[in-house]
Amino acid sequence: xxxxxxxxxxxxxxxxxxxxxxxxxxxxxxxxxxxxxxxxxxxxxxxxxxxxxxxxxxxxxxxxxxxxxxxxxxxxxxxxxxxxxxxxxxxxxxxxxxxxxxxxxxxxxxxxxxxxxxxxxxxxxxxxxxxxxxxxxxxxxxxxxxxxxxxxxxxxxxxxxxxxxxxxxxxxxxxxxxx
Numbered sequence: 820x821x822x823x824x825x826x827x828x829x830x831x832x833x834x835x836x837x838x839x840x841x842x843x844x845x846x847x848x849x850x851x852x853x854x855x856x857x858x859x860x861x862x863x864x865x866x867x868x869x870x871x872x873x874x875x876x877x878x879x880x881x882x883x884x885x886x887x888x889x890x891x892x893x894x895x896x897x898x899x900x901x902x903x904x905x906x907x908x909x910x911x912x913x914x915x916x917x918x919x920x921x922x923x924x925x926x927x928x929x930x931x932x933x934x935x936x937x938x939x940x941x942x943x944x945x946x947x948x949x950x951x952x953x954x955x956x957x958x959x960x961x962x963x964x965x966x967x968x969x970x971x972x973x974x975x976x977x978x979x980x981x982x983x984x985x986x987x988x989x990x991x992x993x994x995x996x997x998x
Contacts, residue, residue, distance in 0.1 A: 854956065860884065860970040861954045865918065865944040868927050868936065873944070875970075883913040883973075883989055886964040887980075888957045891921050891929035896961045899980060900933035907940050909982035911989070912968070920946045967992060 855861075863875040878884055887903075889896040907915050917935055919926045923945060930936040930943040946952060955964055963980055965973035965988055973992040976984060 854975055855954060855964075855972070857954075858972055860966050860972070863950055863954070864948065865916075865946055865951065866923075868923060868930065868943050868945070870923075878916065879914040881912075881968060883911075883968055884966040884970070885910065885913050885915045885985060886951070886955070886966075887915060887917045888951065888955065888960055888962050888964070889917055889919050889929070890960045891919060891925045893960045895959075897929075897933075899961055900929075900935070904934045904938050904941070906980075906982045907938060909986075910940065911986055913940065913985070913989075915941045917941060917943045918946050918951050919944075920949055920952055965989065965992075 860875050860878075864872060865874075866872055889900070891897075907913075915938075917930070919929070921929075926943060926945055927936070935941050935943050959977060961980060963976040963985065965976065965985065967973055967989065971992075973988055976988060
């Protein structure tokens, strides 16, 4: 009888967690209380794989920006990066900035492994001073932060990180129907 009580209690605790996780996958773009508190692209100082320092002013001014925060040792990041270059090719008028707080060698190996370093729309960047981390407040990896051509914050994409979701979020933002 005691075993049955424990089993019932365990089921009561596990089923809601499973249900919540499944519903999270339905989210396209969202804003949470934990998201960064800015309306436009904040000042940033990042470093390219070649060691050059770049700022927020160096990003393409006529394109949407998609920041992708990754960790080279993250299994979810690695799985997603397998198809990421193909998805980026489908993005409309966007520059993709893959940002990581890890060291140059780890990030460079990650970029080469998944072809990020050779893709014309992707720039791989290091965040050695953790500026990105402290301003964007990522709560998972991978996670995407979207900005329109005017550098206005569009939103965060935590799930379904593909070209269709990203393009839809930008279109919804342009039409005023998101957030």
